[in-house]
Structure formats: structure tokens, C-alpha cells
Amino acid sequence: MARKIGVLLMNLGTPDGPDTKSVKRYLAEFLSDRRVVEIPPIAWQPILRGIILNTRPKKSAEAYEQVWSEDGSPLAAVTKAQSVALQGAFGPNVMVDWAMRYGRPAIGDRLQAMKDAGCERILLAPLYPQYCAATTATANDKAFAQLATQRWQPALRTLPPYHDDPTYIAALKASIEEGLAGLDFEPQALIASFHGMPQRTLDLGDPYHCHCRKTARLLGEAMGREMTVAFQSRFGPAKWLTPATDETLEAMPPKGITRVAIFAPGFSADCLETLEELAIRGRESFEEAGGTHFAYLPCLNASEVGVNMLKTLLTRELAGWV
Numbered sequence: 182m183a184r185k186i187g188v189l190l191m192n193l194g195t196p197d198g199p200d201t202k203s204v205k206r207y208l209a210e211f212l213s214d215r216r217v218v219e220i221p222p223i224a225w226q227p228i229l230r231g232i233i234l235n236t237r238p239k240k241s242a243e244a245y246e247q248v249w250s251e252d253g254s255p256l257a258a259v260t261k262a263q264s265v266a267l268q269g270a271f272g273p274n275v276m277v278d279w280a281m282r283y284g285r286p287a288i289g290d291r292l293q294a295m296k297d298a299g300c301e302r303i304l305l306a307p308l309y310p311q312y313c314a315a316t317t318a319t320a321n322d323k324a325f326a327q328l329a330t331q332r333w334q335p336a337l338r339t340l341p342p343y344h345d346d347p348t349y350i351a352a353l354k355a356s357i358e359e360g361l362a363g364l365d366f367e368p369q370a371l372i373a374s375f376h377g378m379p380q381r382t383l384d385l386g387d388p389y390h391c392h393c394r395k396t397a398r399l400l401g402e403a404m405g406r407e408m409t410v411a412f413q414s415r416f417g418p419a420k421w422l423t424p425a426t427d428e429t430l431e432a433m434p435p436k437g438i439t440r441v442a443i444f445a446p447g448f449s450a451d452c453l454e455t456l457e458e459l460a461i462r463g464r465e466s467f468e469e470a471g472g473t474h475f476a477y478l479p480c481l482n483a484s485e486v487g488v489n490m491l492k493t494l495l496t497r498e499l500a501g502w503v
């Protein structure tokens with residue numbers, strides 16, 4: 182009998198609903214992850230439980246409310262659509278599923294389901310093009326923790342970061358050029374906005390910042406256009422990677438740059454951070470600063486070009502197994 186193989190797409194996670202209670206539960210899990218907040222729990226947990234979880238969930242729930250769709254959270258809906266689109270793409274013996282690092286569907290549950298379905302080999306695919314300990318490593322950690330409970334473990338592989346993979350760069354180029362072709366104005370600046378991280382993580386050797394800069398450089402070279410790189414979603418008082426996306430947007434109109442297109446190459450799926458923070462709040466700050474034309478271009482999501490890219494990357498990682 183042919184051996185069974187599993188491919189598990191993994192993304193960050195999202196609340197079950199756009200309400201304060203669900204967001205509080207989600208943030209408690211997310212922000213207690215020591216890969217995400219690298220402050221000793223004895224100092225961090227009182228701040229998290231005493232201040233952050235009493236203030237942020239209400240504000241974040243209001244933001245989630247603005248982007249919530251009929252299919253639920255955009256992040257979950259898109260990740261599920263990617264998984265559905267890849268079903269059968271690697272042959273009849275390869276099952277594709279999806280899971281979230283925080284919230285549901287949980288990585289441990291979906292891995293157990295794959296094992297129960299008879300998968301002897303599993304490819305974990307953290308859907309983060311740029312490696313970051315706070316995203317890639319923690320998703321893989323969670324999967325390894327599930328295997329730690331098993332006597333008879335499946336064989337495991339992990340999808341490496343693909344920030345400089347020609348297939349990924351070509352997919353971004355195609356998607357962004359399609360977005361630009363649909364605009365009724367010519368942007369003076371193209372802004373590649375990546376999720377930020379504390380500056381300290383770069384100093385400690387996390388390659389995330391370098392991966393982001395390389396993606397933007399390769400994309401700029403491929404498109405023959407200059408890219409402005411910025412980092413969004415700053416959290417807390419520590420120094421984060423610069424320049425910040427909001428400050429970058431606000432600084433442009435006074436310099437005569439009033440028409441921009443912005444996109445988020447580090448996000449595999451549109452989510453709160455792109456649909457609310459960039460497309461809604463980013464536009465507001467740009468226009469308040471005097472900008473006249475603003476376009477947010479979507480992530481690769483479950484587009485044909487995006488799914489084909491994932492298929493190429495995952496087929497390569499499955500070599501020798503299928």
C-alpha cells in the first residue's frame with residue numbers, strides 16, 4: 182500500500198470572533214509565547230494580565246469587527262482556502278490541512294488527525310517567507326511538542342524560509358503588477374510594509390530583518406522599480422525595527438509624494454494587520470498628511486499565482502517522499 186503523507190500549512194492564528202472575550206483569549210495565548218515576548222514571565226505576566234489584557238482586547242476587537250467577513254477571520258478564511266486549493270496537488274496519497282499557532286484549528290490537533298489518518302511522513306509548512314523566531318520557530322516548536330507526546334512518531338520535514346526564492350519573487354511581482362495595472366493613478370512610491378519586530382531581536386541574530394530587506398531588494402530589481410521598505414504593527418515601548426510604516430506614510434506628502442501603493446510581502450494572507458492597519462488606518466494617516474491617492478494591494482492569498490507558488494515550493498520539499 183502506498184504510504185500516506187501529510188502537508189500542514191501553519192499560520193499565526195486569530196480569535197474565534199471579533200468580540201472582546203474571544204480577542205482576550207487569543208491575545209493571552211499569543212502574548213504569553215516566550216518566542217514572541219522575550220521578557221522573563223515573572224516580569225511580563227503581571228504587565229500582560231494586569232494592564233494589556235484589560236485594555237487591548239476591546240480596542241483590537243473593534244478593529245477585527247471592521248475586517249471580519251462572512252467566512253470569519255480573513256486570516257483563517259484565506260489559509261483554509263489555500264489548503265483547499267492545494268488538496269490533490271501532490272497526488273492522491275498526500276493530504277493537505279491547515280492549522281494556527283494560536284487559537285483554532287490547533288497545530289497539535291491537526292497533526293494528531295494526520296497521524297490518525299495514517300500519515301507516516303509530514304511536511305510542516307510555516308507560511309512565513311521571512312524566517313523569524315517569533316513566527317517560524319514557534320510554529321515548528323508547537324508541532325515538535327505534539328510529536329513529543331507520541332511513542333511512534335511520523336517522519337518530519339519543515340519548509341525553509343523562502344524570502345529570496347525566485348518563485349516567490351516572481352509571484353509577488355506578478356501580483357503587484359496586476360494590482361498596479363488596475364489603478365487609475367500612477368504611484369510615485371511603492372511601499373513594501375513588513376511586520377515589525379523589536380530591534381533587540383536583530384541584535385541577537387534573528388535573520389528576519391535581513392530576509393525582509395532581501396525580499397524587497399530582489400522584488401525591486403525584478404520590477405525595475407525602487408522599493409520603500411517599512412515595518413508596521415509596533416507593539417510596546419521598546420525600540421522596534423525602523424522605519425515605521427505609519428511614520429513613512431506621513432512623511433511622504435510634505436515631500437511632494439502624494440500618490441502611493443502599499444503592499445505586505447511578508448504576509449501570506451490578508452489579515453487584521455493588512456486590511457485594518459494598512460488599508461484603513463494607513464490610508465487615513467496618509468490622507469491626513471496631505472496624500473491624495475492611496476492604494477493597498479492584496480497579499481498573494483489563495484490567488485492562482487499564490488497557490489502555484491506554494492505548490493512549487495512544497496513539491497520541492499516533498500522530493501523523495503512522493
Ligand SMILES: C=CC1=C(C)c2cc3[nH]c(cc4nc(cc5[nH]c(cc1n2)c(C)c5CCC(=O)O)C(CCC(=O)O)=C4C)c(C)c3C=C
Pocket residue numbers: 193194195196208217218237241254256309313315316376377378379389414416447448451452453454
Ligand atoms: C510583541 C508583540 C508582537 C510581535 C513580536 C509580533 C510579531 C509578528 N506578528 C506577525 C504576524 C501577525 N501579527 C498579527 C497580529 C498581532 N500581532 C501582535 C503583536 C506582535 N506580533 C498583536 C498584539 C496582534 C493582534 C492584534 C492586535 O491586538 O494588534 C497578525 C494578524 C492576526 C489576525 O487575526 O488577523 C499577523 C498575521 C509576524 C509576521 C511577526 C514577526 C515577524
Ligand SMILES: [Fe+2]
Pocket residue numbers: 376414
Ligand atoms: Fe504580530
Ligand SMILES: [Fe+2]
Pocket residue numbers: 414453454458
Ligand atoms: Fe496591528
